[in-house]
Amino acid sequence: MTEKPLTSISGYIALLIGLLGLLVGPALFIYALKQASFGLGVLAFVIFIGAWIVLIGLSVINPNEAIVTTFFGDYVGTMKQNGLRWVNPFYTKKKISLRARNLNGQTLKVNDKMGNPIDIAAVVVWQVADTARALFSVDDYTLFVQIQSEAAVRHLANSHAYDNAEDGDVTLRDNTGHINDVLEVELNERLSRAGVTIIEARISHLAYSPEIAGAMLQRQQASAVVAARRQIVDGAVGMVEMALARLAEKNVVTLDEERKAAMVSNLLVVLCGEKNVNPVVNAGSLY
Numbered sequence: 197m198t199e200k201p202l203t204s205i206s207g208y209i210a211l212l213i214g215l216l217g218l219l220v221g222p223a224l225f226i227y228a229l230k231q232a233s234f235g236l237g238v239l240a241f242v243i244f245i246g247a248w249i250v251l252i253g254l255s256v257i258n259p260n261e262a263i264v265t266t267f268f269g270d271y272v273g274t275m276k277q278n279g280l281r282w283v284n285p286f287y288t289k290k291k292i293s294l295r296a297r298n299l300n301g302q303t304l305k306v307n308d309k310m311g312n313p314i315d316i317a318a319v320v321v322w323q324v325a326d327t328a329r330a331l332f333s334v335d336d337y338t339l340f341v342q343i344q345s346e347a348a349v350r351h352l353a354n355s356h357a358y359d360n361a362e363d364g365d366v367t368l369r370d371n372t373g374h375i376n377d378v379l380e381v382e383l384n385e386r387l388s389r390a391g392v393t394i395i396e397a398r399i400s401h402l403a404y405s406p407e408i409a410g411a412m413l414q415r416q417q418a419s420a421v422v423a424a425r426r427q428i429v430d431g432a433v434g435m436v437e438m439a440l441a442r443l444a445e446k447n448v449v450t451l452d453e454e455r456k457a458a459m460v461s462n463l464l465v466v467l468c469g470e471k472n473v474n475p476v477v478n479a480g481s482l483y
Contacts, residue, residue, distance in 0.1 A: 199328040199391070202265055202273025207254045207280030214254075217247025253285030260294045264327050274327045292330065296323045296395055299345055303401055306353040308368065313405035314358050316368070318349045318379060319398050326391030334390045344386040352379050358404065368402055375399060436460050 221244030228236030255263055257278050265272040265287040275281055276294075283289075299320040308314050322341055324330045330337040352368075352375065359369040366374055380397040387394065440460075 197271065197328050197332050199326045200271075200273050202275045202283065204255075204275050204277060204281040204283045207256075207282040210250050210254060210282035211280065214247045214251035217243050217250065221245075221247060249285050250282075253282045253287075255281050255283070255289060257281055257291075262292050262294055262327050264290045264292060264331055266290075271328060271332065290331065292324060292327050294324055294327075296321055299341060300400070301342075301345055301349060304346065304349060304353075305405055306350050308353055309355060309357040309365075312358055314353060314368075315401060315403050315405055316349060316353050316399065317401035318345065319396075319400045320345050320383065321395040321397070322383075322387070322392050323395060324391060325393040329389065329391030337390045337392060340390045341387060341392055345383060348379060348382045348386055352382065358402075368399070372399060 221240050223240075224243065225237055225240035228234075228240055255275070257263055257275060259278055261278075263275045263281075265275065265283060267284070267287050272287055275283065299322065301318045301320065303315050303317040305313060305315055320341070324337070334340045356366055356368050356375065359367045368375055376398050379399070380394050383394045383397050
């Protein structure tokens with residue numbers, strides 16, 4: 197079942213007709229009593245009831261709202277024209293909002309692709325795109341959005357590692373833009389049955405579960421220390437190479453292999469050490 201538009205007419209003309217009928221009907225009935233005319237009495241009653249039926253067909257449609265109509269269980273169509281509108285008064289009408297809505301998902305504890313427990317939550321911006329599917333394809337479309345959003349977030353977490361993935365795989369922490377796009381696509385696929393479209397889907401909370409957060413923090417700190425040390429060593433080796441090359445180029449001093457090794461050792465200690473080094477000045481001969 198898909199949405200189809202329903203043609204309606206301006207409600208102001210119907211409102212005028214209904215109000216006139218409410219005034220004319222009682223007046224004509226009073227006149228019929230005075231004249232003792234049964235026919236005029238029946239006509240007055242018909243006008244009065246007809247006026248009420250006309251007024252029942254009026255509906256006020258605000259911006260970004262729609263009214264879904266049915267007739268004895270059959271879907272007739274959806275009115276989206278704003279303002280005071282009038283349709284068949286025997287139609288059953290149900291108003292539905294077309295405004296964008298926020299779903300602030302609760303924090304879920306799930307296992308990532310590597311089996312590590314993590315806490316994850318998402319914010320979803322959605323709106324109804326097909327009113328017929330929203331009302332007739334699912335029992336409660338708002339609850340459907342909530343449950344399917346939670347299922348999509350769980351599936352996303354189970355399909356990707358939190359970080360440090362092998363072979364350059366996408367991770368939840370390091371590839372947030374791609375992860376948000378994947379979540380949005382999956383939600384649109386899941387919620388298309390309910391006539392709902394996803395405007396935006398974002399991961400709002402992502403962290404290791406408290407029971408392993410301390411151990412994972414130590415691992416991250418160790419990885420950072422190793423990376424920093426690697427960069428320091430690479431820089432120190434480059435500086436030693438430059439120093440030896442400049443000494444040889446300028447013929448400042450000629451060093452044998454033993455002295456070169458001692459110089460390299462001293463420079464690496466100075467450049468790679470965590471604390472300031474106090475040099476010892478040799479005032480005697482080099483040898």
